[in-house]
Amino acid sequence: MKQALTGKQRVSAAFKKTFTDLNPELDRVPAYIFTGACNAKLLGVSVREFLQDHRVFTQAQIAAYQRYQPDIMIMMWDLSMDIEAMGNELRYPEESMSVVVKEFLADKSNLNKLKLPDPHNDGRIPGYLEACAETKKVVTNAPVSGVIAGPWTIAMGLRGASNLILDTKMDPDFVHELMRISTEATKRFTEALHENNIGIGYSEAPASCNLISPEIYRKYVFPYHKELVSYFKEKEIGVGIHICGNANPILEDMVATGASNISIDSGTDLGKAVEVTRGKAVLIGNVPTDCFLAGSRDVMGEAIQKCLGQVLDESGFILAPGCEVPAIAPVDKIAWFMELAAELGSY
Numbered sequence: 001m002k003q004a005l006t007g008k009q010r011v012s013a014a015f016k017k018t019f020t021d022l023n024p025e026l027d028r029v030p031a032y033i034f035t036g037a038c039n040a041k042l043l044g045v046s047v048r049e050f051l052q053d054h055r056v057f058t059q060a061q062i063a064a065y066q067r068y069q070p071d072i073m074i075m076m077w078d079l080s081m082d083i084e085a086m087g088n089e090l091r092y093p094e095e096s097m098s099v100v101v102k103e104f105l106a107d108k109s110n111l112n113k114l115k116l117p118d119p120h121n122d123g124r125i126p127g128y129l130e131a132c133a134e135t136k137k138v139v140t141n142a143p144v145s146g147v148i149a150g151p152w153t154i155a156m157g158l159r160g161a162s163n164l165i166l167d168t169k170m171d172p173d174f175v176h177e178l179m180r181i182s183t184e185a186t187k188r189f190t191e192a193l194h195e196n197n198i199g200i201g202y203s204e205a206p207a208s209c210n211l212i213s214p215e216i217y218r219k220y221v222f223p224y225h226k227e228l229v230s231y232f233k234e235k236e237i238g239v240g241i242h243i244c245g246n247a248n249p250i251l252e253d254m255v256a257t258g259a260s261n262i263s264i265d266s267g268t269d270l271g272k273a274v275e276v277t278r279g280k281a282v283l284i285g286n287v288p289t290d291c292f293l294a295g296s297r298d299v300m301g302e303a304i305q306k307c308l309g310q311v312l313d314e315s316g317f318i319l320a321p322g323c324e325v326p327a328i329a330p331v332d333k334i335a336w337f338m339e340l341a342a343e344l345g346s347y
Contacts, residue, residue, distance in 0.1 A: 003027065004027055005026065005027050006141040006142065007030070007032075007069075007070065007071030007072060007073075007141055007142030007143065008141060008142060008143060010026060010027075010028070010029075010030035010071045011030050011071055011072060011142075011143055011318065012024075013025075013026050013030070013316075014030050014282050014316040014317065014318050015260070015282055015316060016316075017316040018277075018278075018279060018280075018281065018282050018316030019279075019316075025347075026347055027346065027347060028341070028342055028345040028346040028347060029308065029311075029317060029318070029319050029341065029345035030071045030072075030317075030318045030319065031070065031071055031318065031319040031320065031337070031338060031341035031342075031345060032070035032071050032072040032073070032074060032142075032318070032319075032320050033064075033068060033070050033074070033320065033321060033325060033334060033337055033338065034074055034076055034147075034320060034321050034323060034324040034325055035064050035068070035070075035074065035076065035324075035325050035334060036074075036076030036077060036078070036324050036325075036327070037050055037051070037076075037078075037097060037327035038325050038326065038327050038328070038329045038331075038334065039060040039061060039063065039064040040056075040060055040327070041331055042060055042063040042064060042067060042331065043056065043059055043060050043063060045060070046094050046095055047093070047094065047095050047096055047097065047327055048092045048093065048094050048095070051077065051078055051092055051097070051098055052092060052124075053127075054124065054127025054128060054130055054131045055131075057077055057127070057128075057131050058130075058131040058134045058135055061073065061075060061131065061135050062135055062138050062139070065135075065138070065139050065142070067331070067335065068334060068335055068337075068338050069338055070142065070338060071142055071318070072142055072143050072144075072145055072199075072318075073135065073139045073142050073143070073144045073145065074145055074147055074201075075128070075131065075132050075135060075144060075145065075146050075147060075198070076147045076324055077124075077128055077131070077147075078097055078098055079147075079148070079149040079153055079157075079203055079205070080098050080100070080149075080157065081123060081124050081125050081128055081148070081149070082117060082123075082125070082148070082149050082154045082157070082182075082185055082186075082189065083100070083104070083149070083154055083157035083158050084098075084123045084124065085117035085122040085123030085124070085125055086104060086114060086115065086116075086117055086154075086158060086185065087104030087110075087113075087114065087115075087158070088100055088102065088103055088104050088157060088158060089101050089102035095327070096327065097327065100157065103157070103158060103159060103160045103163075104158050105158040105159040105160075105163075105178070106159075106160060106163070108159065108163075108167070108171075108174060111174065111177065111178060111181075114158070114178075114181055116181065116184055116185050116188065117185060117188070117189075118188075119188055119189050119191075119192035120192060125189065125192075128146075129192055129193065129196070132144060132146055132193060132196060132198045133196045133198075136196065136197070136198065143199050144198055144199065145198065145199035145200065145201055146193045146198045146199065146200050146201065147201050147203050147242075148186070148189050148190070148193070148200070148201075148202065148203070149186070149202070149203060149204075150186060150202035150203060150204040150207070150225070150228075150241065151179055151182040151183040151185070151186045151221075151224045151225075151228070152179070152182070152204050152206060152207050152220070152221045152224070153202075153203060153204050153205060153206055153207075154182035154185055154186065155175070155178045155179055155182045156206045158178070158182070159178065161206060161211065164178075165211075165212060165216070168216050168219070168220055172219075172220075175220050176220070179220060179221075179224050180224075182224075183224045183227060183228060186202065186228060187228060187231065190228070190232065190237075190239065194232075194235075194237055199238075199240075200232075200237070200239045200240070201239065201240040201241070201242055201261070201263065202225075202228070202239060202240065202241050202242065203242045204221070204225075204241060204242065204243050204244075205242075205243070205244040205245075205323075207221050207243045207247075207250075208243055208244045208245035208246060208247065208265075208267075209245065209246045209247060209248070209249050209250060210244075210245035210246050210267065211245070214249040214250050214253075217250050217253065218250070218253060222250075222253050222256075222257065225241060225254075225257040225259070226256070226257045226258065228257075229241075229257045229258040229259050230258060233258060238259075238260030238261070239259060239260065240259055240260060240261035240262065240263060240282075240284070241254055241257060241259045241261075241262060241263070242262075242263035242264075242265075242284075242323075243263075243264070243265070243268075244265045244267075244322075244323050245265050245267040245268075246265075246267040246268060247264055247265070247267075247268045248268055248269050248272060251264075251268070251272060251273055251276045251277075252276055254281075255276055255277055255280050255281055259281055260281060260282060261281055261282040261283070261284055261318075262277055262281045262282070262283055262284065263284040263285060263286075263320065264283070264284070264285040264286045264322065265285065265286055265322035265323050266285070266286050266287065266288040266289070266322035266323075267322070268285070268286060268322075270285060270286050270307055270310045270311070271310045273285070273286075274310060274311060274317070282316045282317075282318060283311075283316065283317050283318070284317075284318045284320050285307070285319075285320060285322055286307060286320070286321075286322040287300070287303050287304055287307055287319070287320070287321050287322060287337070288303055288321075288322055289321050289322060289323050289324070289325060289326060291303050291321075291333075291337075292321070292325050292326060292329040292330075292333050292334060292337070293326055293328070293329055293333075297336050297340070300333070300336050300337065300340060301340045301343075301344060304319065304337075304340050304341065304344050304345075305344055307319060308344060308345060319341050319345060321337070
């Protein structure tokens with residue numbers, strides 16, 4: 001029986017398998033869970049408390065690591081930190097995620113008033129940075145990784161989905177100018193995270209082909225993704241990209257950004273993603289998040305087994321849910337995921 005490895009060792013092995021000729025031995029497939037607001041249950045606090053108090057967020061993430069033992073500890077707060085710091089007004093329901101009540105760029109003439117946030121001083125961003133640093137002090141056997149909004153997510157949050165999509169047809173220069181600003185905001189947040197050696201993943205849910213066309217992605221999103229990746233690669237900082245829903249038409253583009261890891265949702269073909277990413281990016285995904293709400297342990301096991309059955313050993317694959325685990329997911333079902341990953345993903 002192989003000796004159990006740490007999360008850091010399993011994740012390191014996945015990257016070595018992808019980017020080098022090395023083929024380190026693993027005890028099992030690396031695995032982790034996108035857990036954010038659902039972790040509030042572990043402390044018996046509301047989602048509002050979880051989102052508004054970075055100390056509660058820190059305690060909840062540490063409790064989640066201790067309860068679930070993922071191979072990567074994801075610091076998933078919410079994706080509205082940047083847009084809130086840049087002028088959006090939010091509402092915080094007691095038991096659900098924050099809601100935008102006023103978009104700063106609902107009137108796009110406000111673009112010339114838009115200011116870049118200072119990650120160390122503005123909004124909730126300083127609290128997030130502190131939470132990541134404090135969690136890293138406790139979680140020593142697994143990488144601690146930040147999840148922050150990518151530039152398209154920021155742009156859409158500030159302008160609104162319908163408006164921004166219409167702008168791509170009616171006012172392309174405005175979209176590029178906004179993307180220039182949001183990319184700089186993402187860059188500053190990333191640099192602040194790296195100061196504490198926190199890993200970085202960009203969540204770009206609205207870049208899904210369920211919402212925008214591949215052409216919009218290639219013209220208005222891809223260039224800025226590539227710029228960010230190239231900028232940080234020069235600094236020897238690897239970043240990852242996650243896109244929700246259907247990313248099949250843009251998988252090659254995602255890989256062409258040069259991102260060190262690509263995270264896909266259950267709406268994306270895992271088999272195709274394996275072929276596209278092999279030797280170019282670590283692939284992460286893509287168990288349906290429905291498994292955390294409905295169905296039995298066996299149903300979740302079948303979903304995990306289906307993923308593992310499509311993955312080749314040399315792909316450097318990391319098993320994970322396709323997206324963030326829903327806030328209302330029962331704790332026991334979340335625990336099943338890592339238990340089944342250890343059982344079914346063992347070599």
